[in-house]
Amino acid sequence: MTRDLIGVGAFALVVLGLVFASSSGVWLNFLMMVLYATLLAQAWNILGGFGGQFSFGHALFFGIGAYVQGIVQVQFGLNAWLALVLAIGVAAAGGAALGAITFRYGLKGSYFALVTLAFAEVFRILAVSVGFTGGGVGLMLPLKESAANLQFGSRHGFIVLMLGLVCAAFAVTAWLRHSRFGAQLQAVRDNEDAARAVGVDPYRTKLGAVVLSAAFMGAGGAFYLQVFQYIDPGIAFGPAVSVEALVGAIVGGMGTLWGPLAGALVLHLMAEGTRNLFGQLPGVNLVIYGALLVLIVMFMPRGLAGWVKRRG
Amino acid sequence: MAEPVLQLDGVSIAFGGLKAVQDVSLTLPAGTLGALIGPNGAGKTTCFALMSGFLKPDRGRVHFAGRDITGRAPHLNARDGLARTFQIVQPFAAQTVRENIAVGAHLHIAGRAAALAEAERVAERVGLATQLDKPAADLTVAGRKRLELARALATKPKLLLLDEVLAGLNPQEIAEMIPVVRGIAQSGITVLMIEHVMQAVMNLAEHVWVLAQGQLIAEGTPATVTSDPKVVEAYLGHGARAAA
8 A cells, every 4th residue: 555655646747747848839738638648547447347347338427527617607606615525425325326227137248338328328318408508508617827726827726636636546546456445445346245254245335336436537527627618418417528538548458556547648649649640531540549559459458557567 | 042143034035937045044143153154156255245234134033232233334234243255256456465465454544554454464373374465366266355354353243154165275285274163163153154165064063054046954063954854855866865
């Protein structure tokens, strides 16, 4: 545990060094988006990698976080920092609700994946249909640039905030690797019956994992809104975010501490690289990106982290 | 007779038209090393599932340590001291032997370091001490059987249900395992084992129940049970007596 936390601390220092070493917009944006993707991937990894529950609809929690963050500011004039706390809390509660309905009835594997996908879609349609979300037009966050409003003048502030969230997610993941709860969660993942036989309650264990996972996903959504100051149902609850979260974790290495970071970094490098090389031919970059993804999953079935571990 | 640890009263379960267990009643006194034997498909493992809470009986009651636990969830029974192993071994394959056993130890130990230390002690007891850092998936069959046993033992059970811990082992491995099981019973844990290896049953068990086609057909000491004509018939079929 201590070693893991020292690693997280070192990682934070390196990122801070990288942030303040340059003021290039492209570079800062790249750093921010990699950290953001790391948060989503780590959030998914807590439930999918450590708990073995593969969600295909993690956008559900992302969208809840983003919309709560926006609605309480726009409609009720709440401070953005308080809104962030609330957004994380409501997303976690959403996780608890989803977990309660799915895990109580023992939904597993592809059934769980389908139900999460369905819930995200239902929320997407709801967000289009009701008034207080701004409907299909989306929700705009008025520009009020100040740190007190969680709208930083430069990328630096956002990166430091996101770094804090990512470090919190890493700390929770490190705790999963070295705690009773984490041991029980991995036991449920590897063999639910055997876990039950030694006194593990699979329902409560998975419920705990989905709450933690949803909380970080909600933080990601709230962060997205603060940075881009706009959210609509497609962005918030659409499959793109769900896929980004799960691909980052799977490519990086499920059930590992550093896998989601490796996944997020490699995916962003690949996306940027293919866009720069083939950007003038529309679509080609995506084809290459997809092909690379297939190759990674084929030749590194346990992700980058698993591949490094086997070589090392 | 000592206080019964486990008591079944007229327990039955059917899967569709198959009456897997019919009207089974048995009493296991504390401190006994008992065995449940019977031909393949007799319903022995189903019996274990009914005792430990993995299955809920259609009829009948299960009492454990003086308490009605019929249909109670297995993890709650485990917390009260009812542990079981699986005939088809169920390791947490991605984890090391030490981590596997620690999951059992965590039932009563919250701290990670303490649970890992306890895992080491339990591993020593079942002869896994040299393989603590191996991934569970790399163990031999004999090793996995020991791991099943160790994980259940780490929960500090009052009653241990052992489902064929000797199956698939070679004679030498069986000879090594018998004293381990006896040591567990001598440490004060009540043991009920399902076993096909008759050498072990004769060697270890104080009391034997024989199950055939879902029904108890005999019980008693190993010697009386094995000479019971009904038991011979259940194993070898009609006419076996005449031929013998």
